[in-house]
Amino acid sequence: MEITDRKENPLLNRVELKFRISHKGSATPTRVDMLNQITAIEPGAKRDLVVLKNIDTRYGIATTTGMGLVYADKESMKVEPDYIHKRFAGLRTASEESTDGGEA
Secondary structure, three states: OEEEEEEEEOOOOEEEEEEEEEOOOOOOOOHHHHHHHHHHHOOOOOHHHEEEEEEEEOOOOOEEEEEEEEEOOOHHHHHOOHHHHHHHHHHHHOOOOOOOOOOO
16 A cells, blocks of 8 residues: 555544555455555554545556545544444454455
């Protein structure tokens, strides 16, 4: 995973990361994989406080791009709509070694 842009947003108490993942010769990474990679890259990030948005894998190109929002606390995450919380609820409780449980 390569971070292409990092922006601290103190108003929303989060760090916004734009990323690119090259996966030539392997499967498209799952959301669980992306959550784990962002948690590993960003110091102090907790998996339960990361939201993925704008994930895009273009046909014929083995590259996935997207944005990871790393919140400082659960209270700050309340700005995210309910459907986002529902989408990531199962992924947050999945084991960190698991690679299934979501589409990329």
